[in-house]
Amino acid sequence: MDALSRIEGRAIPFGAKNVDTDIIIPAKWLKTITREGLGAGAFESIRAQPGNLFDDPANAGAPILIAGDNFGCGSSREHAAWAILDLGIRAVIAPSYSDIFSGNAVKNGILPVVLPQDAIDRLMDVAKDGHEITVDLETQTVTTPFQDRFEFDIDPFRKHCLLHGLxxxxxxxxxxxxxxxxxxxxxxxxxxxxxxxxx
Incomplete structure (x- = not known):
């Protein structure tokens, strides 16, 4: 697992609430015996729609995903974290997560940042305008080029694992x-x- 300290770049302004693991990676993709390639099936039903955020060239390689409340609910499939990681996303910012998804994310090197809805709304606006966002695990902050600074909490053990790639x-x-x-x-x-x- 690659160590994670600071993530800087475009953020996908998804914002949808109650996104379950079947939306993140449909069940038909669970037959694989490897983690690689699951990004192709990530958010498949959403990506089937023309003009979706995930296939927008402006968001290509974006390392941050901004989501809504209760992200990763549903089944416990670890494939959801694998698919998100295979898309190149290293941090998800949302008001809340399913406990199982949050644990799977950390175990696979993805930082699940919890921020209140007003902070999410502000970050969505910044991301929609194409500006970069910085997530700093060391200082536990999310910042924008406009002097926005949002602090987040994280379990010390999870922080240690992510910082050291464990x-x-x-x-x-x-x-x-x-x-x-x-x-x-x-x-x-x-x-x-x-x-x-x-x-």
Missing amino acids: DEVALTLERQAVIGQYESKRAGARDWLIKGTGI
Whole structure:
């Protein structure tokens, strides 16, 4: 997982409320065995409409998505986070999220920023006018070129994981020496468990 500290660029002014994971990535895309390529199916029903925000050339490569309340509700599919990441989005800004989506986002290197609706409205206006937005995880702020500054809260553990690019596997590997010591001690104390296994 790539570390995340500061994201600066265009933001897609989506703003829709109650966007569930089936809208983010339809069920027919869940048959894949890899994370790559899911961006092609992301927001498929919305992208089927002419002139949609996601296929607007002005938003190409935008690393930020501005959404409405209750983003990521519905099923627990982690594919939703994979699809958003495959689109190149590293931060989503919304008033609230489904707990499961929020957790999946962080585990995959996406920062879910929670801001009040008035801040969302202001950021939507800035994004619609084509101006860049900056999300700074270190200072926990979202800023615009017009001196807007919005502070957000984030769980310290989630912040640590994002800043250092630590997913669950990387967190486990940080304890590799301690785990190895435990396993060696356990093997010595209970050698009968591994006798005859060829270990």
